[in-house]
Amino acid sequence: MSNKRRVVITGIGMLTPLGHDTESSWQAIRRGEVGIAELTHVQEEELDIALAAELKDFKVTEYIEGRSARRMDEVTQYGLIAAREAFRQSGLQAGEFDSNRAGVIFSTGIGGINTFEREKQAGIEKGYNRVSPFFIPLTIANMTAGTVAQDLGLHGLSTAVITACAASTNGLGEAFHKIRDGYLDIVVAGGAEAAITPMGVGGFSAMRALSKSTDPKRASIPFDAERDGFVIGEGAGALILEDYDHAKKRGAEILGEILGYGSTSDAYHMTAPDPEGTQAARCLQLAVEDAGIRPENIGYINAHGTSTELNDISETNAIRKVFGDHADQMKVSSTKSMTGHLLGASGVVEAAFCVLGLKEQWVPPTMGLKKPDPDCDLDYVANAGEDFSYDYALKNSLGFGGHNACIVLKRYLAD
Template identity: 50%
Template structure:
């Protein structure tokens, strides 16, 4: 069976550095951080004091007020980003194409804030005061469900829950749905809203977060003085479409998705496999799926969490996969500005990778001050760089040993 060619025709974003793609991209290439002191929980209750929160987002700009009240913020972000992406793609989901248009949106932890709020009500006042919308507000698949309902998309509707690889896995899985002919269009990406007490408590207890109280330097991927990630929130959505469908309706094409690799470490619940062994296989799978050599890739958007083991092992993995080409390859972490959006990270970073290719500008890794001998690649330190690249890779790695790599190339 001939594989369908799959292109990207629309993008939407809600992020700590801008509530649409243009604002986000402008912040990224300007090196502006979205990290600040936590406001959505009491910072005095936690050792982590900073976060990358979404700012000035009004769900009623996109969703009816009554309906918005039935959605956790992670779902609101996804619906908003999806509406932006569909508009950007100039896509109207008519009855004619609804049954060939699907949704695949991932989330790592879903409506944790809703769970926390409703559990407190239950403890104080009993089950009768728990919202009847509690379950559909909390479950991670509801972002995909609500987007499907809002837009009338009736093909494959799913949600990948693979921790911090959820967004990337969702895009890769949606890519395969179209490639094998089960849909013509997929609305796909990731979303997360973990700005609540229990999320901060859990990640703080695991000592995964940066305890650096300076917002401007807390997220410092690949820097020798990194001490943990900074939690972020938001959503990234892209429209994937068969080349035939895009051409038929005269859609603008941002690029083509050509490779997807997904592997498991089978090693540890939180720590990556030694030397990034699982990431090596995911990157190689993505290259093989794309029919590309290492030399074809001009830029990698790294998972780059600003944690000790991730940054070291991801560097080692990239060096193993790319060999001598790794000495010429730029690999930056935009989590230095956005923080770590957990299940939305891979989707936001896929958009940034596409923009880097389209605009000919490589995003920087900011806060890079003290080189680490064990992190020895070109991380595009501190300032964006003009560079024409024909193909890019985006990596996402998650608790549980999930590894996902996506490859995009310019559309010819």
């Protein structure tokens, strides 16, 4: 086991409903801002969903040249923007590292649904022999990974993990293992989602998964007794994971460290979590064991915390199973109360919040938590972030299909 390599984080990028980069998004989290507002991307009168967490004042041509942008679905545009920011922060320069040992794992839950809907309509109106030749490339879920690899000139593994809302957490975990086990030196690990479309909103609404609240401050309210569903969001996040020795040799700023990864399957139901949280708990346990630490070392959990009735109780049960009495000493919060649910991108964005929180010794709040659910009885850091001394955090994600994924992150202190 001693030959396993340390894996550190040297770059962060994000594009969220709270800001168009890491700094603006994080400062909004620090202020407890809520990025939820009136749904504008969808104009369907029959939908009874009023709110979404959309990107604000976003113009893709400010980040990507127009012709190139037109050859990408929104999901790929968002992912590329986040990846470029993370790569810039890392200080990596082409020609100064072995591109054959640098890869991309860029995940999504849904993929290019905007293109799919546009081209479906074009087929209806013009005939299906008139759809764009870019229809397939823009729609497939692996295209963001391929685009990022091409843009940054990375020739190692390039792939996507597709596990619904656990996708980018699974992607981070797989990237972590690829570096730890010596297959790669660098991985751009990210996730992107752009599913605020008529079918995206309509589909989740038909499942009764979305909040019907008209109050942005009382819509995404994880662990609250009055929660009634999640608020759909959009955006992307990316982390540069790197072998510790590789990062030190080139003088990179190290932002944090990944220590462990766990992944399990409920094998219970298509969309509902196991109410007992048995496999979700085992996932937490596996991540802690993989990190080589004890459960009581974890100071903070960034919960999946979707604001749905079943998820929040099941996740609370899983945390109690693993952490026992220590669960009452930890901080647990859901930043989805501010960002909305970024679906397949949520895990990596929330992992980035963990890295920044560890660095600043602060934990984000769960905003909007006014009436605690008696079945959700942990310290959810209600309505205001807190200064807190801790060295280890855990990011937890759950996805339709029964997918569970967890990663353990460590505060980095210079050697």
